[in-house]
Amino acid sequence: MTLSPSRLLLWLTVLLLGGPVLAGLIGVVAGAMGHVPGLQSVKPASEVWGAVWNWPGIGRSVAISFWTGLLAALISLVSATVIMAGWSGTRSFARFRLWLAPFLAVPHAAAAFGIAFLIAPSGWIARALSPWLTGWDRPPDLLILGDPLGLAMVLGLVVKELPFLLLMMIAALPQAKAAPSMAAVSALGYGRARGWLLAVFPAVYRQIRLPVYVVLAYSMSAVDAALILGPTTPPPLAIVILRWAADPDLSLRALASAGALVQLGLVLVALLLWRLAEIAAAQLGRSLAESGQRGGERGVEIAGAMLAAAAGKFLMVGLAILALWSVAGAWSFPAFFPETLTDRIWASHGVALLETSTTTLLLALAVVALALALALGSLEAKPSRRLLTALIYLPLIVPQVTFLPGLQAAFLKLGLGSGALPVGLMHLVFVLPYLLLVLADPFNALDLRYRTVASGLGLSPARQFLRLRLPLLLTPIAGAVAVGMAVSIGQYLPTLLAGGGRLPTLTTEALALAAGGDRRVIGAYGLAQAMAALAPFALALALPRIVWRNRRGMLHG
Amino acid sequence: MRLAYTLAAALAAPQASLAANPVDWPSVLSEARGQTVYWNAWGGSEATNAFIGWVGDRVEADYGVSLVHVKLSDTADAVSRVLAERAAGIDEGGAIDLIWINGANFAAMKSEGLLFGPFAESLPNWAFVDGEGKTLTTDFTVPTEGYESPWAMAQVVFMRETADLPDAPRSAAEILDWAAAHPGRFTYPQPPDFLGTTFLKQMLVDLTDDPAALSAAPESDAAYEAVTASLWVYLDALTPHLWRSGRAYPATGPAQLQLIYDNEIDLAISFSPGEATAAIANGLLPETVRTSVLDKGTIGNASFVAIPYNANAPAGAMVVADFLLSPEAQLRAQDPAILGYGTVLDMAKLPAADRAAFDALDLGIATLSPAELGAAQPEPHPDWMTRIAADWQRRYGAGL
Numbered sequence: 014m015t016l017s018p019s020r021l022l023l024w025l026t027v028l029l030l031g032g033p034v035l036a037g038l039i040g041v042v043a044g045a046m047g048h049v050p051g052l053q054s055v056k057p058a059s060e061v062w063g064a065v066w067n068w069p070g071i072g073r074s075v076a077i078s079f080w081t082g083l084l085a086a087l088i089s090l091v092s093a094t095v096i097m098a099g100w101s102g103t104r105s106f107a108r109f110r111l112w113l114a115p116f117l118a119v120p121h122a123a124a125a126f127g128i129a130f131l132i133a134p135s136g137w138i139a140r141a142l143s144p145w146l147t148g149w150d151r152p153p154d155l156l157i158l159g160d161p162l163g164l165a166m167v168l169g170l171v172v173k174e175l176p177f178l179l180l181m182m183i184a185a186l187p188q189a190k191a192a193p194s195m196a197a198v199s200a201l202g203y204g205r206a207r208g209w210l211l212a213v214f215p216a217v218y219r220q221i222r223l224p225v226y227v228v229l230a231y232s233m234s235a236v237d238a239a240l241i242l243g244p245t246t247p248p249p250l251a252i253v254i255l256r257w258a259a260d261p262d263l264s265l266r267a268l269a270s271a272g273a274l275v276q277l278g279l280v281l282v283a284l285l286l287w288r289l290a291e292i293a294a295a296q297l298g299r300s301l302a303e304s305g306q307r308g309g310e311r312g313v314e315i316a317g318a319m320l321a322a323a324a325g326k327f328l329m330v331g332l333a334i335l336a337l338w339s340v341a342g343a344w345s346f347p348a349f350f351p352e353t354l355t356d357r358i359w360a361s362h363g364v365a366l367l368e369t370s371t372t373t374l375l376l377a378l379a380v381v382a383l384a385l386a387l388a389l390g391s392l393e394a395k396p397s398r399r400l401l402t403a404l405i406y407l408p409l410i411v412p413q414v415t416f417l418p419g420l421q422a423a424f425l426k427l428g429l430g431s432g433a434l435p436v437g438l439m440h441l442v443f444v445l446p447y448l449l450l451v452l453a454d455p456f457n458a459l460d461l462r463y464r465t466v467a468s469g470l471g472l473s474p475a476r477q478f479l480r481l482r483l484p485l486l487l488t489p490i491a492g493a494v495a496v497g498m499a500v501s502i503g504q505y506l507p508t509l510l511a512g513g514g515r516l517p518t519l520t521t522e523a524l525a526l527a528a529g530g531d532r533r534v535i536g537a538y539g540l541a542q543a544m545a546a547l548a549p550f551a552l553a554l555a556l557p558r559i560v561w562r563n564r565r566g567m568l569h570g
Numbered sequence: 571m572r573l574a575y576t577l578a579a580a581l582a583a584p585q586a587s588l589a590a591n592p593v594d595w596p597s598v599l600s601e602a603r604g605q606t607v608y609w610n611a612w613g614g615s616e617a618t619n620a621f622i623g624w625v626g627d628r629v630e631a632d633y634g635v636s637l638v639h640v641k642l643s644d645t646a647d648a649v650s651r652v653l654a655e656r657a658a659g660i661d662e663g664g665a666i667d668l669i670w671i672n673g674a675n676f677a678a679m680k681s682e683g684l685l686f687g688p689f690a691e692s693l694p695n696w697a698f699v700d701g702e703g704k705t706l707t708t709d710f711t712v713p714t715e716g717y718e719s720p721w722a723m724a725q726v727v728f729m730r731e732t733a734d735l736p737d738a739p740r741s742a743a744e745i746l747d748w749a750a751a752h753p754g755r756f757t758y759p760q761p762p763d764f765l766g767t768t769f770l771k772q773m774l775v776d777l778t779d780d781p782a783a784l785s786a787a788p789e790s791d792a793a794y795e796a797v798t799a800s801l802w803v804y805l806d807a808l809t810p811h812l813w814r815s816g817r818a819y820p821a822t823g824p825a826q827l828q829l830i831y832d833n834e835i836d837l838a839i840s841f842s843p844g845e846a847t848a849a850i851a852n853g854l855l856p857e858t859v860r861t862s863v864l865d866k867g868t869i870g871n872a873s874f875v876a877i878p879y880n881a882n883a884p885a886g887a888m889v890v891a892d893f894l895l896s897p898e899a900q901l902r903a904q905d906p907a908i909l910g911y912g913t914v915l916d917m918a919k920l921p922a923a924d925r926a927a928f929d930a931l932d933l934g935i936a937t938l939s940p941a942e943l944g945a946a947q948p949e950p951h952p953d954w955m956t957r958i959a960a961d962w963q964r965r966y967g968a969g970l
Binding site: 069070073133134135151152154155156158159161240244245246247256258259260261262263341342343345346355361421422425426430431509510513514515517521522524525526527529530531532533534 | 608610612613614615616620638640641642643644646647648649650651653654655657658659660663664665666673674675677678682753754760762813814815816817818819821822824825827828831832833834852853854856956960963964966967968969
């Protein structure tokens, strides 16, 4: 059997995704056994694990991670479903789609910062009501950020995960045959919301199950939102791991590896629970459908519209806060607007921002171009479902904090010390799964008869791909490129570790500056990050409309 | 342009690192010319970043050394990097040439054999350094032995919002009394943040009857418990009166500045006497903030730079370390409008003109004079800090 170009690309994908994850996992397991690379002292595994279980507050940390992750994933999914059920297919929904892109683009840290400044006792909401309503002339001593239940952190996660799930759902609509299903159920006398939930949602969910799992795994091990909004006494497990990995006492690095395995186990247990809940929910849905009830859905429609409107406002408020802080002079409580304005931050950071933005975008473009070729080639080779799932999941489920040092060590051994090449390869490990994730279902759901007809007309596989599948997939490809660029732009730890700090991107600079807590600088860099990730999304939305301006049938949803 | 540059740097073969010998300074200078030094330093302060940028301009002009500031959010990232490089067998041509370091990170790198040197005491400007008056040859009681070169002095001060707290508390007991009378208006960074553990150490030093016991590792568990008992009694009394009743803490020192600025708290600890003045100038603190020390004095230490054992440009790194010790750089660092860091130099060793320039420095509205700061108390042995931080975690950081 000769190796076709697409099989070659598939094997390259397996190598570029599987290799790094395997190298990282080996590092984690070795660390958990007490062998930390580079360290002269070795601890016995029993001592490492004993130290993990005896760490003060570790039980609570594990519980917080578990609870906040499940809650954030559940709220994100339910909200996305309610919005879609109550609102999709309307004209205002088309406009709302345009708002989703920037949501997804705003980096987690900047979004969390925006939320913090909104809901903190000294935040915008409190300022809007003070002192005329509340009587507060100084912020009240209320535990809102870092509450023990982690609710502020859940909010921060939902704000970022909800738009991701919405975009995934929208992308799944054409393949889920949403329009014909809706026509059928409305002919049967069902209203929009109930009809959508009973007829379209099951098909949509089947297509977005993988993204939902990613949301769950991510929410349970998220670092940015946890650092800014999460509880600290004790913090979630991911933060405990991060502390161990960064402690000056180098022997704690073994604990970080052991903690990463605990985190991995936690994610697997949560996925299992989720799967069981899916089965239960399917039963419930079936009995609901068989009951034949109609009506009673006005509530869902209103809720969907309100949720979507609130989400849209949230974005505008968040970006407004970033922009305002970047030009704020004096701005004390309870003033709603800055008392004085200054261009100091933009004047002193403008040139550096422009340079860093260029680096960041060029890097993202190069990574996404390579990832797109690999992803399309791999899908063309029709990998088994199991292989595809493994390729997508491994890099997204293993917590970054501990899988990266092992990978970094492997890169160094290969002579990839610093610079753009190792950073690009590292980004690829996280960008490629998202591309596969976004593209796999649309690709596999392409009607097989296209292939049959094209073959019958004598088109070679390569020409079929270029002339037929590529144009058919233009919309999901454009979306995938935008998602991929946003993922690349948002990478912090991978960029820092692989680049040796010598390739500064918007995110590494923003997080280094954020350590100083200067909200004006965070505002400027957060805004720049959002803008950098925004541009590809705007293009992704516009491109199919421009290319298919004479072929409206090619535009779905 | 930086990308093009970085790409070129990534493709070019690593510079051959000659065995730089600090004793032969002229050869260090000639080797350093044309080298690029990657200085890994905490990037969280606008003022520090600008100062490092200025140092870069100066060493480029005088020595042909080009300096790149790699901005870190945590110094431990640099330690991890060197560790990972050694694990991969990269014993020369490493990515880091210079690290801003002290305390536990230095102790870890030194004991793991990850540092280049000794070099510090061979630097030409070491002649001006105040080796006797300031603790510059030990770092948290760990002897530096020339493996790191000092560049700034730090000493604990308390920043307070004078509009709400006109009279500075002068002891641990006075802080408690005031906090109890004004619940929710005081907090400290959450240990193991270094400033948070510094607060615990400062209170311990202020409360203990036996400060001498702290200069060596605790002799026994019993001795540790006896010495720290008063600290836990104190914290048990203080915690309910803290901001958020001690159920949440600010993550870092800068996060405290934000709390003062938003009028959430009125008192906060700082490890830099000039920080308040610089923060006021940068709009990070209200103009009504002033600083103070405790009657018995406060803890002081120094900031250092160290060179990894596998640095690509050790000669260039030494030139930068030496420049940081020059009267010119030290004067600029001490200027509160720029940085406000204490100098490590001995005024008596300086030429008259340089001394006059230091004397003429306006320290700024919220900075104490050296006389007001008083003599710094020594840092306790690091073992105290490690154990106190762990006990704090158990007592106050693990939830109910």
